Amino acid sequence: MAVRANPNLLEELKHYGADDVTKCYHCGNCSATCPLSKEPFIFPRKSMRYLQMGLGDKLKGNLEPWLCYYCGECSDECPREAEPGETMMSMRRWLTAKYDITGISKLFYESWVAEAGAIMLVALLTGIGFYWFGMTKGGGDFGIYAGPNAFLPAHTEGNFFGLGWNVHTFDWIMGAVLGGLLVTNCLRMWWFTTGSRKDMKVPLGTYIKHAFLLPWHFITQKRYAECDKKKPWIIHLILMLSYLTLLILIMLFLHHMHAPETHWVHIFGYASTIGLLGTAAYALNGRLNKTETHYKHSHESDLIFLFLLLYVGTTGILQHFAYRFLGNEILANFMYIIHMMGVVPMLVLEVPFSKWAHLAYRPYAMYLAAVQADVIAEREGTKVPALAPQKQMTA
Amino acid sequence: MVKESRTGVYICQAGTGAADSVDLQAVAKYAEKLPGVVLVNVIGNNPKLDPVSLGEQIRKEKLDRIVVAADSPGYYKPAFVRGLALAGGDPENVMLASFVGNGAGAQGSTERAKAVVNCAVHGVPYGLAATPKDKPVHPDTLVIGGGVGGIQASLEIAGAGKKVYLVEKFGTIGGKMAMFDKTFPTLDCAACILTPKMVSVGQDKNITLWTYAEVEGVSGSPGNYKVTVRKHARRVDEVACVACNACSEICPTVVPSEFDAGISTRKAIYIPFPQAVPNAFLVDEKSCLWVTSGGKKCGACVKKCAKEAIHLDAQDEVVEITVGNIVVATGYQVFDAQKIDRYGYGRLPNVITALEYERLTNASGPTGGNIVMKALKHNKRKKVDEWVFAPENPKPKNVAIIHCIGSRDHNYNKYCSRVCCMYSLKFAHLVREKLPDANCYEFYIDMRAYGKNYEAFLEHIKEEGVHLVRGRTAKIEEADGQMRLKGEDIIGDKVLDFPVDLVILSVGLEPVGDSEKLAGLLGIARDEDGWYAEKDYNADPTGTERGGIFVAGVCQGPKDIPDTVAQASEVAARVLKSIISGRMEDSRNALSLADIEASFRPQAQA
Secondary structure, eight states, X not given: OOOOOOTXXXXXXXXXXXXXXXXXXXXXXXXXXXXXXXXXXXXSHXXXXXXXXXXXXXXXXXXXXXXXXXXXXXXXXXXXXOOHHHHHHHHHHXXXXXXXXXXXXXXXXXXXXXXXXXXXXXXXXXXXXXXXXXXXXXXOOTTXXXXXXXXXXSSOOOOBTTBOOOHHHHHHHHHHHHHHHHHXXXXXXXXXXXXXXXXXXXXXXXXXXXXXXHHHHHHHOHHHHTSSOOHHHHHHHHHHHHHHHHHHHHHHHHHHHTOSSOOHHHHHHHXXXXXXXXXXXXXXXXXXXXXXXXXXXXXXXXXXHHHHHHHHHHHHXXXXXXXXXXXXXXXXXXXXXXXXXXXXXXXXXXXXXXXXXXXXXXXXXXXXHHHHHHHHXXXXXXXXXXXXXXXXXXX | OOSOOOEEEEEEEOSSGGGGGSOHHHHHHHHHTSTTEEEEEEEEESOOOOHHHHHHHHHHTTOOEEEEEESSGGGTHHHHHHHXXXXXXXXXXEEEEESGGGTTTSTTOHHHHXXXXXXXXXXXXXXXXXXXXXXXXOSXXXXXXXXXXXXXXHHHHHHTTOOEEEEOSSSSSOTXXXXXXXOTTTOOBHHHHHHHHHHHHHHOTTEEEEOSEEEEEEEEETTEEEXXXXXXXXXXXXXXXXXXXXXXXXXXXEEEOTTTTTSSEEESEEOSSTTOSSOOOEEOTTTOHHHHTTTSSOOHHHHHOTTOOBOTTOOOEEEEEEESEEEEOOOOEEOOGGGSGGGTBTTBTTEEEXXXXXXXXXXXXXXXXXXXXXXXXXXXXXXXXXXXXXXXSOOOSEEEEEEEESSSOTTSOOSXXXXXXXHHHHHHHHHHHHOTTSEEEEEESSOOOOSTTHHHHHHHHHHXXXXXXXXXXEEEEEETTEEEEEEEETTTTEEEEEEESEEEEEEOEEXXXXXXXXXXXXXXXXXXXXXXXXXXXXXXXXXXXXXTEEXXXXXXXXXXXXXXXXXXXXXXXXXXXXXXXXXXXXXXXGOOHHHHHHHHSOOOOO
């Protein structure tokens, strides 16, 4: 099949943060320096080449950007200051936009005003919606924060159009919509990278064999730990585990959080809040002050995401304090709505369309990479040694 | 005059470089008084120029000529050309006044900038407006640096019967080329080409050779420079010494040999190498026990010398000479590979630099030309084990040559050092020739075989079975006494990780450490990489901003031996031209604003 070059690809990638790609003169220093770059996935140099040559289709079917965790060593040692690490990052943004079936992601990445505007719109609608929900579900007492009669009940057989609705109902609806979008986009990702490739006929057994990699990489981010720099992995892991803990606590144990006596949920909740706010603040400070190589370049989407995390974390703990320590239930309910005005746009917009989508794409890419590596190894039979057998010369 | 022209002067600032050292307001004031100037406009820093509004202004002011004065005014010219055309003027009448292009680049350049603007207003290129005055020339010449370039220039000038002072910092002439084994692409023996030239220098009656000497001060003007030279105390009588080696045998102090690039040792009293010119020993004052102890210790060599040539208490001598021309041929130093830690130089014993390899493979080197690995050997004197080269050491099975060490790298030197590709190919040839059973890998980014016969040389090396791998090596690591090379084979699409026994780092070339000091003494400029700046890249590649001072060889920028020799001979011809004609053009820098103004005054009728 003929390969078509897209002369505007570089220009397009500039919106996603790839600025210095043309400086690369292909010395291979980056690919060799990278501790994660192993056959059959050698990066980042090859992806830089695809970019320079405008091979958009090749890039679209490329898993390699997701296999990079951006420790920044390649950029540090690049003799041309071509920023291979940041280029991989921008390719991840671009791929997120490509996987997204709706086109919203592309809009967000290419215009931060659109992203910020959408966030504010969703925030506004959320605020109105939750207030309206609290008012219409029955009593509508803004002065009650917890319990079955709460303004926004966490755990109750409430009376809302005769159905047992509470705030979690929204969680599950939202979860289903987001999950549906992510699964659709992941299917597209599979099609671009594996399904559509004629040289990539994968037996079903191979898919099943590696399935455990999905949860494994999702939870441990073990591959990140293989970078020479360990600190970014630890920061990322704390952030991610803190968020995951809070998500589980809020989804399943929210009513325990409202309990006046200390519950194990509180211990986990406070620890995770500290973890989340601490690491998010660390990352934001890093990005604003360019403290480390991987913080040197920031796309607007990176900052928006960190801002949302900090906003949600702060407002979340404030409403809790307002109720539990100040006993001010009106303030608590007010903060609740303010909090939800961050949570909903963050989940609805960031997860499927922006930076947060990597929660699905990255483990999925590592899974697909393992699958592909199996197929390639099968095809090539015995693995060819790194250098072809050496010719012996006589003098 | 047929019609008084109406000139508009636009002064812009690029915001970088030269214009910062020019007082634009002062230039503007000056320009207002120039004939025909009706409008002077300082349009500031990096102006956004709109041809349409420019055209309107030009029409309003009835301008028919425009002078654009800036750092690099060509950048703004198109807007003015269109503006003038829109106003109905002749676009040919846009004159450029380039500050940076005419030497108004340094501090206090405002006077020069005024002169440049004045010339442009008169429609005359600055370079033609006023020619510097001729000056008489002293017939003697100073050549600084005794490498192949300095030797060539000295021999050429002396061969025409003119007196040359050749000043060399090291104890012998010969420079880096004397260390080399073979030359590329001819694979000639470097010493066989160079040593006869060195001997000729030593024997030439017209050449006064001062080795172990440095230029300390330069004053005067083109054609008549007064130069102070410090002749470091050699402490051995150059004439009396017969290089019998008796002093060196008794000397107790052992230090690394500079000539062997540190892979062998020498004594504190030493001769750099057996064919040194002058063929006489010298004392290294930094390591000699007698000197460092203030005459209290040792002194053993003095008694051993049958010729009574050793005078350990000798003092530096400072001489002043007068010369008409100065040839700078100070060469280069190699990049310090220790700066790039990931290649392990200095940490891993069998990672060596190009110069070390030259000595290793050289028949006169410490291993007699055997390519071997370093091995641990007990040093009885220091009571430690040391990694050393010795002829009987095991031979390497896998040799890796890594190009572009410190070159083409934004973290170190951005420029291409130009010779490394070819000398690396030469290294590979020597590996294949001397160790036919060993594998030789070359890791390159781009293969630059740019010179005459170089491409053929590359093809020849390929046929010899050298593995040319496109890709820069990322790192050398050691585990269990075995080095491993990690890199990417770009063409083969593979990440490499394989065992190597000997790694040769093809280090790039750098300006010598004291090039800044010498540039200051001579009053010549250096470019952004530190090389001496030529006067004009194309038309005057060996001249400098200062008349009578020429640059030859690598000190002007990386180049190979043929280019260095060609430049040296070219410089010699230019020096001889000025000596034989007895006159030389004074430096353009000597021209004042008044000189320029005078050239535009109406000449008195003859």
